[in-house]
Amino acid sequence: MQTTKPRHDAxxxxxxxxxxxxxxxxxxxxxxxxxxxxxxxxxQIARDAEATLGSVYHFFPGGKQELAVAAxxxxxxxxxxxxxxxxxxxDDPAEAITACTRLLADSLRESDWxxxxxxxxxALETVGRAPDIQQACAExxxxxxxxxxxxxxxxxxxDTARDLACAAISTLEGAELTAQVLRSEEPxxxxxxxxxxxxxxxx
Amino acid sequence: MQTTKPRHDAxxxxxxxxxxxxxxxxxxxxxxxxxxxxxxxxxQIARDAEATLGSVYHFFPGGKQELAVAAxxxxxxxxxxxxxxxxxxxDDPAEAITACTRLLADSLRESDWxxxxxxxxxALETVGRAPDIQQACAExxxxxxxxxxxxxxxxxxxDTARDLACAAISTLEGAELTAQVLRSEEPxxxxxxxxxxxxxxxx
DNA sequence: ACAGCGCTAGAGCGAACGCTCTATCCGTTA
DNA sequence: TAACGGATAGAGCGTTCGCTCTAGCGCTGT
Numbered sequence: 252m253q254t255t256k257p258r259h260d261a262x263x264x265x266x267x268x269x270x271x272x273x274x275x276x277x278x279x280x281x282x283x284x285x286x287x288x289x290x291x292x293x294x295q296i297a298r299d300a301e302a303t304l305g306s307v308y309h310f311f312p313g314g315k316q317e318l319a320v321a322a323x324x325x326x327x328x329x330x331x332x333x334x335x336x337x338x339x340x341x342d343d344p345a346e347a348i349t350a351c352t353r354l355l356a357d358s359l360r361e362s363d364w365x366x367x368x369x370x371x372x373x374a375l376e377t378v379g380r381a382p383d384i385q386q387a388c389a390e391x392x393x394x395x396x397x398x399x400x401x402x403x404x405x406x407x408x409x410d411t412a413r414d415l416a417c418a419a420i421s422t423l424e425g426a427e428l429t430a431q432v433l434r435s436e437e438p439x440x441x442x443x444x445x446x447x448x449x450x451x452x453x454x
Numbered sequence: 455m456q457t458t459k460p461r462h463d464a465x466x467x468x469x470x471x472x473x474x475x476x477x478x479x480x481x482x483x484x485x486x487x488x489x490x491x492x493x494x495x496x497x498q499i500a501r502d503a504e505a506t507l508g509s510v511y512h513f514f515p516g517g518k519q520e521l522a523v524a525a526x527x528x529x530x531x532x533x534x535x536x537x538x539x540x541x542x543x544x545d546d547p548a549e550a551i552t553a554c555t556r557l558l559a560d561s562l563r564e565s566d567w568x569x570x571x572x573x574x575x576x577a578l579e580t581v582g583r584a585p586d587i588q589q590a591c592a593e594x595x596x597x598x599x600x601x602x603x604x605x606x607x608x609x610x611x612x613d614t615a616r617d618l619a620c621a622a623i624s625t626l627e628g629a630e631l632t633a634q635v636l637r638s639e640e641p642x643x644x645x646x647x648x649x650x651x652x653x654x655x656x657x
Numbered sequence: 658a659c660a661g662c663g664c665t666a667g668a669g670c671g672a673a674c675g676c677t678c679t680a681t682c683c684g685t686t687a
Numbered sequence: 688t689a690a691c692g693g694a695t696a697g698a699g700c701g702t703t704c705g706c707t708c709t710a711g712c713g714c715t716g717t
Contacts, residue, residue, distance in 0.1 A: 271664080271665085285582075286492070286579055286583070287490055287492060287493075287575075287578060287579035288493070289489070289490060289492035289493035289579075290490075290491070290492035290579050292703075292704065292705080293704085293705060293706080294703085294704085294705090302665085303665060303666050303667065304666080304667070304705095304706085305664080305665055305666055305667070305708095306664070306665060306666085308705095308706070308707080309663085309664060309665080310664095314705070314706070315705065315706090363582065364581065364582060365581070365582050367578065367581070371574075371578055371631060372490075372575075372578035372579050374631065374634075374635050375490060375570065375574055375575035375578060375631065375634070376489055376490035376492075376493050376575050376579065378567065378568070378570070378634050378635060379488075379566065379567060379568050380489070385635060388635050389635050389636050392632055392635060392636065393636075414644055414647075414648075415648070417632075417640070417641055417644050418625070418629075418641075418644050418645050418647075418648040420628070420632065421625055421628035421629040421631075421632045421641050421644075421645050422621070422624055422625045422628055422629075422645075423628065424627075424628035424631055424632060425623070425624035425625055425626065425627035425628025425629065425631065426621075426624040426625075426628065428574060428577065428578065428624075428627055428628065428631070429595055429620075429623065429624045429627060431577075431578070431581050432577050432581060432588060432591050432592050432595060433592050433595065433596075434592075437620070438620055438621075438624050441617055441620050441621050441624075442621050442624050442625075444617075444621075445617075445618070445621040445652055448652065448655060449648055449651065449652045449655075452651060452652075452655055474694080474695085495673075495674065495675080496674085496675060496676080497673085497674085497675090505695085506695060506696050506697065507675095507676085507695095507696080507697070508678095508694080508695055508696050508697070509694070509695060509696085511676075511677085512693080512694060512695080513694090517675070517676070518675065518676090
């Protein structure tokens with residue numbers, strides 16, 4: 252398609268002409284999020300990214316698995332952005348977590364319940380069968396937990412903050428799954444309310 | 455394979471010679487749980503069930519989707535059994551929920567982190583694309599929520615019990631996913647502890 | 658002007674996919 | 688014993704899968 256300008260800088264993505272590699276990763280990330288690993292074909296990714304099979308295998312000689320790892324890492328960054336935005340919405344950690352659930356509920360509803368957690372579907376069907384992908388998913392979860400831990404560190408001792416953050420990420424993950432399946436934002440909002448209540452028991 | 459005895463009674467399954475239909479459903483349920491919908495082929499199901507393709511399409515003329523619905527319903531019953539066992543382990547609801555997480559953690563570890571929630575993987579990759587399957591998954595989640603709600607109804611008003619049960623199921627779902635990906639029972643046990651603490655705030 | 662190279666382009670490989678189809682087996686009835 | 692129908696058996700259909708491979712594009716440096 253259109254010629255690519257960027258040289259060694261891969262962190263770009265401002266406007267119109269995004270590099271081919273980036274378009275491939277983005278398309279892969281969205282498809283993996285919506286239909287999982289096995290349900291997504293390389294040719295479909297190439298078509299969606301307006302790239303060709305040749306380009307895909309040029310940038311990802313490791314094939315589908317290598318591309319999936321890059322896509323999961325991209326999804327991790329996207330989800331981190333949402334999480335950071337929610338956590339920054341209030342000083343009080345309890346309110347901040349509730350803000351996260353509201354953000355997630357909004358984006359889920361707006362996508363007609365299609366765009367849930369960017370790694371969950373892929374993670375579940377590759378667990379124990381594709382170590383590279385599983386590790387990328389594990390790192391994503393670890394990173395998200397770290398973000399929440401940082402927010403909770405004010406006023407709580409380190410171990411408590413970590414523990415609570417782990418429970419919070421699990422709950423967010425499960426509530427998003429439930430909300431998608433039931434096509435309702437209620438599970439997410441309910442999870443937000445109860446997480447806030449739980450956090451307040453530590454004050 | 456061996457000839458099938460049972461006539462109209464489909465609830466059997468005691469020993470050795472299980473009916474062909476049952477073997478197919480069981481094999482499908484375990485494969486869907488481990489590798490999701492798209493990752494599981496009909497021929498693999500038939501092979502695992504020691505049945506033939508002809509038998510599969512004889513019992514499930516609706517093809518893969520109809521079989522998946524039956525498999526999800528089977529998984530729902532299995533998970534309900536675990537849940538019921540955990541909930542019956544203690545009178546105190548908080549302790550009972552913790553018992554559930556311990557049961558789930560045990561069975562997850564014993565299966566080398568392979569057997570997580572029986573519907574999660576399939577649910578996530580068929581959401582918005584296979585209404586029959588999605589509805590079966592939604593009914594499973596609804597049923598599990600109902601089981602927890604019943605346990606919580608003692609001492610809590612109806613709405614609170616329902617709400618709390620919804621949050622609990624979301625948390626269990628997410629904690630199991632996290633535990634699988636991280637290959638650690640910690641997320642499940644942490645979720646159990648915090649769920650217990652949350653429930654106790656209502657006493 | 659002309660190599661050199663990063664990237665695009667897509668035909669085509671063997672294998673596996675979901676599913677259809679016909680043929681046969683065998684316990685139950687008449 | 689003969690006929691019937693539920694159940695089993697698997698070859699084979701058309702399609703798609705992940706991936707390989709060769710050809711050619713256009714930009715860069717000399």
